[in-house]
Amino acid sequence: MQTLSPDRDATATRHRLLLQMPSKSTWRRYVLFLLLVSPAFALRFATAAYPLAQTVMYSFTNYNLLKGTNSNIGLRNYERMTTNYGVEGALSFTIIYVLASTLLELIVGLLIAQLLNANFKGRTFARTINLIPWAIPTIVAGYAFRWFLDDQFGLLPNWYSSVTGDNLVIFIDPTLARIAVILVHVWKDAPFMAVVFLAGMQGVPLDLYEAAKMDGANALQRFVRITLPLVMPLVITMGLFRIVWSLSGFDLVYGLTSGGPGVATSVLALQIFREGILFFKFGFASAISVVLLLFVGIIGVVGLGLYRRVDVTY
Amino acid sequence: MSDSTRVSRRKFLKLAGTAATGAALASVSPGIASASRPILGVPHFHRQRSVRIAVGGWAQQNMLDLLDRTDFSGQTGIDVEIVLRADTKETEITKIVGAVQAGTSPYDVIDFEDELTTTLSRANYMLGLDDILPAGMWEDFSPEMVEYSKVWSTYNDETFRVIHNWEMPIWWYRKDWFDERGVAVPTTWEEVAAMGEVFTDQANGVWATEDGLIKGAFLNVYLAWITLQAGGNPFDVGDEYRTALQYIYDLMYTHNALNPASLQKDYNQQNGDYIADKVAFMRQWPFFGDVARSADNAAWFSEDKVAIGLPPVGPGGVAGSTYPAAWGFGIIKTSPNLEEAKELLSFLVAQETAVEAMKVGFWFLNARKSVLAEAPQDNWLVQQLKMYTDAGVIGVRPFHPSFVEALTILEDSASAYLTNQMSLNDCLDQTRAQLRDLEEE
Numbered sequence: 001m002q003t004l005s006p007d008r009d010a011t012a013t014r015h016r017l018l019l020q021m022p023s024k025s026t027w028r029r030y031v032l033f034l035l036l037v038s039p040a041f042a043l044r045f046a047t048a049a050y051p052l053a054q055t056v057m058y059s060f061t062n063y064n065l066l067k068g069t070n071s072n073i074g075l076r077n078y079e080r081m082t083t084n085y086g087v088e089g090a091l092s093f094t095i096i097y098v099l100a101s102t103l104l105e106l107i108v109g110l111l112i113a114q115l116l117n118a119n120f121k122g123r124t125f126a127r128t129i130n131l132i133p134w135a136i137p138t139i140v141a142g143y144a145f146r147w148f149l150d151d152q153f154g155l156l157p158n159w160y161s162s163v164t165g166d167n168l169v170i171f172i173d174p175t176l177a178r179i180a181v182i183l184v185h186v187w188k189d190a191p192f193m194a195v196v197f198l199a200g201m202q203g204v205p206l207d208l209y210e211a212a213k214m215d216g217a218n219a220l221q222r223f224v225r226i227t228l229p230l231v232m233p234l235v236i237t238m239g240l241f242r243i244v245w246s247l248s249g250f251d252l253v254y255g256l257t258s259g260g261p262g263v264a265t266s267v268l269a270l271q272i273f274r275e276g277i278l279f280f281k282f283g284f285a286s287a288i289s290v291v292l293l294l295f296v297g298i299i300g301v302v303g304l305g306l307y308r309r310v311d312v313t314y
Numbered sequence: 315m316s317d318s319t320r321v322s323r324r325k326f327l328k329l330a331g332t333a334a335t336g337a338a339l340a341s342v343s344p345g346i347a348s349a350s351r352p353i354l355g356v357p358h359f360h361r362q363r364s365v366r367i368a369v370g371g372w373a374q375q376n377m378l379d380l381l382d383r384t385d386f387s388g389q390t391g392i393d394v395e396i397v398l399r400a401d402t403k404e405t406e407i408t409k410i411v412g413a414v415q416a417g418t419s420p421y422d423v424i425d426f427e428d429e430l431t432t433t434l435s436r437a438n439y440m441l442g443l444d445d446i447l448p449a450g451m452w453e454d455f456s457p458e459m460v461e462y463s464k465v466w467s468t469y470n471d472e473t474f475r476v477i478h479n480w481e482m483p484i485w486w487y488r489k490d491w492f493d494e495r496g497v498a499v500p501t502t503w504e505e506v507a508a509m510g511e512v513f514t515d516q517a518n519g520v521w522a523t524e525d526g527l528i529k530g531a532f533l534n535v536y537l538a539w540i541t542l543q544a545g546g547n548p549f550d551v552g553d554e555y556r557t558a559l560q561y562i563y564d565l566m567y568t569h570n571a572l573n574p575a576s577l578q579k580d581y582n583q584q585n586g587d588y589i590a591d592k593v594a595f596m597r598q599w600p601f602f603g604d605v606a607r608s609a610d611n612a613a614w615f616s617e618d619k620v621a622i623g624l625p626p627v628g629p630g631g632v633a634g635s636t637y638p639a640a641w642g643f644g645i646i647k648t649s650p651n652l653e654e655a656k657e658l659l660s661f662l663v664a665q666e667t668a669v670e671a672m673k674v675g676f677w678f679l680n681a682r683k684s685v686l687a688e689a690p691q692d693n694w695l696v697q698q699l700k701m702y703t704d705a706g707v708i709g710v711r712p713f714h715p716s717f718v719e720a721l722t723i724l725e726d727s728a729s730a731y732l733t734n735q736m737s738l739n740d741c742l743d744q745t746r747a748q749l750r751d752l753e754e755e
Binding site for chain 2: 089
């Protein structure tokens with residue numbers, strides 16, 4: 001066996017260490033990497049991480065811009081949320097509203113996309129006008145539908161009255177009001193879903209359909225067995241986005257019902273707007289925001305898990 | 315490029331630095347400074363005195379006319395810039411709070427409504443005005459205006475707003491319909507309730523009365539109006555409020571007098587229904603008079619369709635049959651031109667200016683003695699104001715120190731009760747608990 005002298009041993013160790021040390025050019029690449037990444041990192045830190053941390057901190061305070069209070073009150077804001085009539089109502093309707101409208105938007109969006117994917121005369125025109133509801137500002141849609149559903153001038157109550165002889169007063173019935181808000185939301189945003197799904201459907205190889213046809217699959221079977229599985233990752237992604245967007249939006253509710261009757265159609269985002277922007281109670285508004293954030297976080301995790309399960313390649 | 319024209323890096327930096335310094339110096343000099351005649355070759359700068367006043371879009375021309383007519387700038391040497399404030403209290407408060415927190419203000423004098431008074435005054439944003447008000451100004455105010463100002467425009471014994479627009483919900487009715495049926499205009503709660511049988515025809519969408527009661531400060535107005543007629547303040551959540559809520563509920567569901575769909579309507583929808591011949595009488599602010607008389611409604615309009623009566627008297631008596639709301643001028647403490655703002659406000663609220671203001675537009679109509687004396691007596695709005703003032707039906711608008719928050723609490727639970735989502739007792743308990751929480755904060 002060959003043995004090394006102590007001097008030679010030390011030299012070999014130094015040599016090995018030198019081999020492990022990054023070279024000058026590698027260091028340069030590291031520095032360059034840091035330089036290139038740091039603006040994006042700083043931006044995300046300043047616009048996302050810091051406000052998020054600040055919101056969580058505020059949620060434990062009674063910070064009120066107008067009253068000048070800003071002291072730590074522990075979990076008092078969270079306790080108050082459990083007894084606050086407005087927040088309680090908003091919490092329950094938010095869950096119903098977000099889940100129901102997203103589910104309906106996905107279904108209606110898929111159906112519209114399927115129609116628009118068919119080969120017919122005027123397809124381009126149909127695809128264009130499909131997007132009109134989505135292009136209308138939400139607050140405008142809210143006010144427009146307030147008139148559309150008005151008991152005296154509204155088209156829908158008028159039709160209902162012509163058929164049944166009864167008056168339809170939608171927004172003084174909590175259930176009808178909730179349904180109306182959800183359906184208007186679906187009317188407004190399903191076209192956008194449809195466009196996205198249409199893009200997905202156009203990417204499905206035609207030979208799959210032809211092979212299925214040869215095997216005797218009908219249209220419904222082809223949709224269920226081919227189209228749906230292949231656009232499922234898109235459906236989950238869009239569903240995830242819609243849920244998050246719906247959670248953070250309140251403009252439709254604000255314009256259509258102002259959260260009424262009572263708090264039947266109020267949503268958490270509207271409560272945050274009221275407490276934070278109208279009353280300047282940043283502490284309490286932050287606590288509601290944290291709850292909303294938790295919702296978004298849970299939904300995000302679930303959504304990502306689902307996405308991994310249905311990821312497809314073809 | 316030849317060597318002679320090439321700019322070295324050092325030279326470039328020097329030039330750029332000099333230019334930047336010059337630009338910076340220019341930008342920090344007073345924005346409204348203007349160079350006047352040079353004295354001994356040295357440019358002399360003087361600061362042009364100026365002030366900014368914020369008014370609603372509807373009042374811009376009136377304010378312009380008033381300042382022009384009274385030649386305020388000519389008399390004082392102060393240039394007045396009229397800027398538009400936001401239409402809604404929500405947007406306006408956000409704008410002001412942000413600016414005040416930064417130690418400045420988007421304008422010096424602001425024309426603002428009741429809903430902003432409690433927020434701005436309790437946050438100590440408004441300047442105390444007592445030292446700058448013209449002598450004898452309060453003597454010119456009607457007793458009702460003085461009482462109102464003590465509640466809505468005073469904080470810590472200091473006036474922070476002087477009102478110029480003073481108006482109240484009016485009791486409008488279809489004189490042609492009442493004449494046709496041979497019934498008198500209802501003057502009491504009981505008579506109002508009885509009108510359901512006379513006018514309401516649900517199959518054709520016709521109701522004895524209707525209101526704009528959607529949440530978002532609409533419902534609160536009616537709650538306050540009816541509770542005042544019951545003799546109380548809704549924010550106290552006392553017996554009077556209970557009586558008022560029960561009465562509204564009965565009007566809707568027992569007597570079929572008040573259209574329950576009012577709860578989903580704003581004022582535009584309410585006006586639309588009245589003009590569509592669906593309503594026999596209603597409470598509405600004076601702006602409906604202008605809507606009814608507008609060119610759009612010329613084919614429909616006649617004076618007997620928009621007759622004005624005294625509001626109904628409730629258990630609280632005549633004195634609180636209706637209440638006024640007001641707009642007035644105030645100065646934001648962090649105003650950049652405080653002295654000029656004081657001069658302008660002092661000028662605007664002086665007796666002579668108040669009269670001139672009324673002449674340029676009814677946005678400045680109020681119950682000041684001098685104003686009412688000079689107002690055109692044949693105008694419907696002036697006649698209404700005189701009628702209500704003489705009849706002594708004007709009470710003070712129900713007040714709460716955290717008005718905007720408190721009205722939201724009131725509306726949430728009242729709307730739930732009036733749409734059968736909770737009992738009256740639960741509604742009152744809920745309201746009390748929420749208001750108690752608000753006070754404890």
